[in-house]
Amino acid sequence: MGLIRVEQLYKVYKVKNSRKGLLGGVADLFAPQWVDKEAVNCIDFTINQGESVGYIGPNGSGKSTTIKMLTGILYPTSGRVLVNHVEPYHNRLKNASMIGAVFGQRSQLWWDLAIRESFELFRHIYRIPYPMFKKNLDKMVELLGLNEFYSTPVRQLSLGQRMRAEIACAFFHEPLIVYLDEPTIGLDVVAKEQVRLFLREINKEKQTTIILTTHDMDDIQQVCERLILIDHGQLIFDSPMEHFVNQYGKERMLLLQFEHHVDNLQVDHGVLVENQNNQAKILFNKDSISATKLIQKMTECYPVMDCKIEEPKIEHLMRMVYEERGRNE
Ligand SMILES: Nc1ncnc2c1ncn2[C@@H]1O[C@H](COP(=O)(O)OP(=O)(O)O)[C@@H](O)[C@H]1O
Ligand SMILES: [Mg+2]
Structure with missing residues (x-):
């Protein structure tokens, strides 16, 4: 039966649409355009006591x-x-x-x-x-x-x-x-x-x-x-x-610091989640490849200056969930 039942829960907020430029700003002031912002989009779940x-x-x-x-x-x-x-x-x-x-x-x-x-x-x-x-x-x-x-x-x-x-x-x-x-x-x-x-x-x-x-x-x-x-x-x-x-507790994040920015970074074992300035972040599964091995591989191909292993953040794990869903669909 469930203590909490959530059925096709849906919520839109009406938000003001801001138009570009001075004229847009004036138009927004006198005749605001409202747009729908879907904040919760048909969610279902049941939670038991x-x-x-x-x-x-x-x-x-x-x-x-x-x-x-x-x-x-x-x-x-x-x-x-x-x-x-x-x-x-x-x-x-x-x-x-x-x-x-x-x-x-x-x-x-x-x-x-x-x-x-x-x-x-x-x-x-x-x-x-x-x-x-x-x-x-x-x-x-x-x-x-x-x-x-x-x-x-x-x-x-x-x-x-x-x-x-x-x-x-x-x-x-x-x-x-x-x-x-x-x-x-x-x-x-x-x-x-x-x-x-x-x-x-x-x-x-x-x-x-x-x-x-x-x-x-x-x-x-x-x-x-x-x-x-x-x-x-x-x-x-x-x-x-x-x-x-x-499923996801084995994911780790490798932070790499390069001598200079590297375009088109190729990552065979893991997912490149960020590559900005001199830094890149690679999400990898420690059961698929050890950190040492991954670092070694990256160092062979790129001017790595420094590296660090971190626990991934929720956002990153969610991305894994997302990518897996994409693959399964
Ligand atoms: N009172 C509000 N009016 C308009 N938009 C809102 C309002 N509250 C939240 N939003 C928008 O709805 C979306 C979901 O917000 P929220 O539920 O606060 O997310 P979270 O708690 O996960 O950070 C966001 O895009 C946010 O900007
Ligand atoms: Mg919040």
């Missing part, structure tokens, strides 16, 4: 727009979302009792209040019974390390401290589902680690369904059991994390 799902894709691929429709902030242009039989944007109140949400770019805390007071307000707004609140509070204070700044006004907190408090807020009323849109953006390593541990723990212990958007591959690997990849508003991959790691 207790799943932890990474919803990922490059910038502008439609992640936040999806999350906003799932949380009921935005209406779909067509298609629908059902969360526990409720369409969130039609019944926001009912939906609010079932979900928690964290938007990395926006705060739900009161700027002038201390965390403790914000939490207290939250308890009243959500009518959380005191014993439940207290039990959860103790747990979050411990897991998220909130005590060191528990009485500090929100305005004086670091981003990492504030985000940990935001995350706590989303879980107090023991919602069925928590949506987190880029919760770790800008956080330091320690704070990121705390957030991941916390999400994993709460997902395991309470079967809270977690939907997470992020740019950080480590967030996903540590928190999510399932991956949904989107690009240009379309779903391109939906599978267990394990499959993704088996």
